[in-house]
Amino acid sequence: MIDDKQIYxxxxxxxSTDCDAYFKKIKDIGPQPKMLEFEQITLDLTGxxxxxxxxxxxxxxxxxxxxxxxxxxxxxxVNSYGNLHTHYNPGREHIVYTSSLYLNDDFLGGxxxxxDGIKLKPTKxxxxxxxxxxxxxxxxxxFKNDRKSLIFWWRGQ
Numbered sequence: 001m002i003d004d005k006q007i008y009x010x011x012x013x014x015x016s017t018d019c020d021a022y023f024k025k026i027k028d029i030g031p032q033p034k035m036l037e038f039e040q041i042t043l044d045l046t047g048x049x050x051x052x053x054x055x056x057x058x059x060x061x062x063x064x065x066x067x068x069x070x071x072x073x074x075x076x077x078v079n080s081y082g083n084l085h086t087h088y089n090p091g092r093e094h095i096v097y098t099s100s101l102y103l104n105d106d107f108l109g110g111x112x113x114x115x116d117g118i119k120l121k122p123t124k125x126x127x128x129x130x131x132x133x134x135x136x137x138x139x140x141x142x143f144k145n146d147r148k149s150l151i152f153w154w155r156g157q
Contacts, residue, residue, distance in 0.1 A: 002062055004131040007118065013057075013101060013127035013130060014050070022050070022073060023103040023148050029077035030146065041080065042072045045150070053150055058129055069155040070096060074105075076110055076147040082139035084115050087132035092153070099152035100124075110145035111125035112137065122149070 115136035
């Protein structure tokens with residue numbers, strides 16, 4: 001049974017080599033004077049085999065029947081951040097769970113944070129899974145080196 005207030009963490013879900021291959025799929029942005037628009041820091045990867053791999057793992061681990069709605073690669077560039085938010089917003093009402101798969105850890109700042117005081121420093125290859133509608137979460141400002149991750153948007157069944 002899933003605790004909707006819990007963030008589940010799976011370290012070393014994929015290899016460093018696999019992380020590096022995905023890392024190269026989105027360009028480095030580097031320091032920007034302000035946060036770029038979401039569309040400028042993401043790239044759709046829906047249909048990539050990693051989506052099925054993560055879907056099968058999550059469904060087996062939690063005895064669920066989730067389907068991947070969208071897979072994106074995201075680049076949190078230097079001077080970017082994510083305010084605390086949930087994923088119950090227009091266009092994403094059907095998304096209950098979210099996962100992130102972190103592709104690097106050589107950045108400064110960029111911790112995953114929650115309203116409840118959790119502060120998680122992502123590590124390369126780490127997968128997270130949580131209820132994005134109930135856990136208010138965000139990203140601390142990135143101060144050095146781009147922080148890249150895969151974002152999985154799960155549709156409940």
